[in-house]
Amino acid sequence: MVNFDVFRAYDVRGVYPTDIDEPAYYRIAQGYVYTFRPKVVVVGADARLSSPSLKNALISGLLDAGVDVVDIGNITTDMLYFATGAYGYSGGIIVSASHNPGQYNGIKMVREGVTAISSDTGLLDIRDALMAQKDMSVSSAKKGSLRTKEVIGDYVKHVLGFVHRASIKKLTFVGNANFGFVGKSVTPIAKELNLNLIPLNFEPDGSFPKGPPDPMLAGNRSETERLVRESKADFGAAWDADADRVMFFDETGAFVSGVYMTALLATIMLNKHGTHNKILYDPRVVWPVEKAVSRIGGEAIMSKSGHAFMKDRLRSEDALFAGELSAHYFFRDNFYADNGVIPLLLLLEHLSETEMKLSEVMRPFVADHYMTGELNYRVADMKTIIGHVKERFGPSGKEDFTDGYSVESSTWRFNIRPSNTEPYLRLNVEARSPEALEEMRVALERIIEG
Structure with a gap:
């Protein structure tokens, strides 16, 4: 039985085996074939304990539908995107629930050319096909073939290929794999570039013994922060379990927000490839990116957040780079897909060439900008609360509906939106001063918390 609530905005995600199990994966595989008619699909899985059996069920569904399958084994999500694009397969599927706790599992899917599959581009078509039992009509006189790669x-x-290897110096960095498979690529890269990698949680363990594998959670950062300071590393990097997200810490152990890293990476990419290029960013926190891109002469374009939506927009705009707060x-040159290792390499190259500390590099992007960070609230009626926020603050500034609801004035800006992956209402506030930031946070929380 399939719990159809597992079909989210840009992937499939639920608790195993309550919400999602092996028969559900078999059916989803056949629904994927019914919807997209692929010939060869590449498949892999993250480190979760339930991933091997779920991957086997997924493969069986594809093979029974006559689809050839290439199993690339234990991987990160960005390895799936690479394999789909580089080898020209007609689709790609990874068994993964990204940063969710260990009891969850899920699926991320792409089409040929690493074209994203989201609620807008086929994911709900798969769900609807299953609801109508159209997957039962999928059959093949010849079973598909299975090979590994x-x-x-x-x-x-x-x-x-994104960096000039010879310019990278022997820097020291802490790498926190959060018990996923990112070490399979980072370890040989560190060896090849003669880097001093200090590995943390590099042994894959799908039980995630230290809690949810999400370095975006403040409580999950302390171990990385401490090791950066104790080891006197140049910086730290931490990935979520499927390693399509990477977060950085400067040489003092201080966490560097994704919006500041987006501003830095946008600057690096524009300097490398030309300032005429487009840069995409999400609506949650925007001022540092807009300022950085404007300063260098690029074109900044706001886009709906979410990895599948961002991939689609990057492709349609033929933009050079996109970054999210998350x-x-x-x-663009990574098949218009996200990647958790390329930012690491670009940062290594930039620190080597500038001979600056990461805190010094980030200073211009952080200056005179204040933000709350992402605040999460469990509420009963998200729609009603957002309605009350509109009534209160809509007349106070410029409204935007790109993703959720945003209002911007000359001294503050906020974005409020329901999460696409978790049962939370998410709030981000930015301001020109600490006083304005605190005033807006308090005012918004009064409405949210009643």
């Missing part, structure tokens, strides 16, 4: 070597060559970073 190792992609790490080619993947490492691909990501290294630390997803997307590259």
Whole structure:
């Protein structure tokens, strides 16, 4: 039985085996075939304990539908995107629930050319096909073939192509894999570039013994922060479990927000590839990115947040780079997809060439900008609360509906939106002064919390 609530805005996600199990994966595989008619699909899985059996069920559904399957094994999500694009497969599927706790699992899917599949571009068509039991009509006189393929070597060559290797100095950095498979690429990269990698939680463990594998959670950062300070590292990097997001810490152990990293990476990419290019950013916190891109002469374009939506917009705009507050970073030359290792390499190259500390590099992007960070609230009626926020603040500034609801004045700006992956109302506030920031946070929380 399939719990159809597992179909979210840009992936499939639920608790195993309550919401999602092996028979559901078999059916979803056949629904994917019914909807998109692929010939060869590449498949992999993250480190979760339930992933091997769920991947087997997924593969069985594809094979029984007559689709050839290439199993690339234990991977990160960005390795799936690479394999789909680099080898020309007609689709790609990874068994993963990203940063969710260990009891969850899910699916991320792409079409040929790493074209994203979201609620706007086919994900709900798969759901509707299953609801109507149209997947039961999927059959093939000939079963598909199954083969395995190792992609790490080619993947490492691909990501290294984004930097000038010879310019990278022997820097020291802490890498926190959060018990996922990112070490399969980062370890050989560190060796090849003669870097001093201090590995943390590099042994894959799908039980996630230290809690949810999400470095965006403040409580999950302390271990990385402490090790950066104790080891006197140049910086730290932490990935979520499927490693399509990467977050950074400066040499003091201080966390660097995704909006500031987006501003830095946008600057690096525009300097490398020309200031005529477009840069995409999400609506949650915007001022540092807009300022950085404007300063260098690029074109900044706001886009709906979410990795599948951002991929689509990056492709349609043929933009150079996109970044999100959530630390997803997307590259045109990476099949318009997000990647968690390319930002690491770009940062290594930039610190080597400038001979600056990361805190010094970030100073211009952080200056005179204040923000709350993402605040999360469990509420009973998100729509009603957002309605009350509109009534109160709509007349006070410029409204925007790109993703959720945003209002901007000369001294403050906020974005409020329901999460696409978790049962939360998310709020981000930015301001020109600490006083304005606190005033807006308090005023908005009075409405949210009643």
